[in-house]
Amino acid sequence: MINYVWFFMIAIGIIVAIITGNIDSINMAIVEDASEAVMFAIGLTGIMAVWLGLMNIAEKSGLIRSFSKLLTPVTKLLFPDIPKGHPAMSAIVMNMVANMFGAGNSATAIGLKAMEEMNTLNNNKRRATNAMCMFLVINMSSIQLIPLTVIKIRADAGSLAPTEIIGTTLIATTISTVVGILSAKILEKKE
């Protein structure tokens, strides 16, 4: 899937650039966006190391095991394939907590750990498991409670009530997350 999306984004982009006589934009994209990607990954390295370090402590102290056991009733419905007390579960929950509170980079670091843990339960390493799909769909439906960046933009633009969109955002994001979960549950059975 991503194979086609990737190819067509580039192919269509190049064709459009040729038609509109804007070919230099392709050079700009290759030079600037590639280095931006590297900078982004490097920027993520520090926070990733911090969380992987902390997760290693939590694993050794037994915190991850107790945490996942505690949350089993909640997560059993969403991730029925992950066994009770498996470390994947606590990474998933920690990722969600970090996401809810807008700690994006920390959430990514923990989320990648969750993917690795889920992959230990995967029999076909090329194919995503139901749990991985569900985890990503929830992740990408946004579960952030306070959209701080948006509030900042609104305040900077002189809004009389920059925070008034928190309520509407919460409702909209809840609806989109529920739709995402239901879609994933229905689609996983159709394959």
Next chain:
Amino acid sequence: MIGILKILSIAIIPAMMSIILLHGYINKVNLYDAFVEGAKEGFQSALRIMPYLIAIFIAIGIFKRSGALNILVNIISPIAKLVGVPKEVIPLAIMRPISGSGALGVVNEIITEYGPDSFVGRVASTMMGSSETIFYTMAVYFGVVGIKDSRHTLPAALLSHVASIIASVFICNIVFG
């Protein structure tokens, strides 16, 4: 309620960190060694996601800078208008799953042009906060574990995204309309 959530947003990471360290200390884990041992993986993970990030960033960059994204917006706009989505926020609806920083730029433009307290300003704000980037997230998360077949992840995520757009417009209509 909002005040509490704001404080929690700032305190959550320090709180998680304190709990992990305290629990480790009580259970006599060698904290420093365990931290360093885990942190070592941080560099490998960053290196591992780098090629996926580069691939996705240049594809999005080419698509955006060439003007292809604008064409896509023009094609989808009439369809989105049928569902009742205001045409001013349609570029945002399409940009959001593709690029987070791009979407933030669009929100900024909408808010500057129409005002943060206008109806479209509020819809755009709600939409921005209730959805996430999809392509980049999928590329990185699946990339790090080497998954090639993402199965139903993309369709489910896109359905969820469409739901967030329609829900944003609908709720803003009720609350601010």
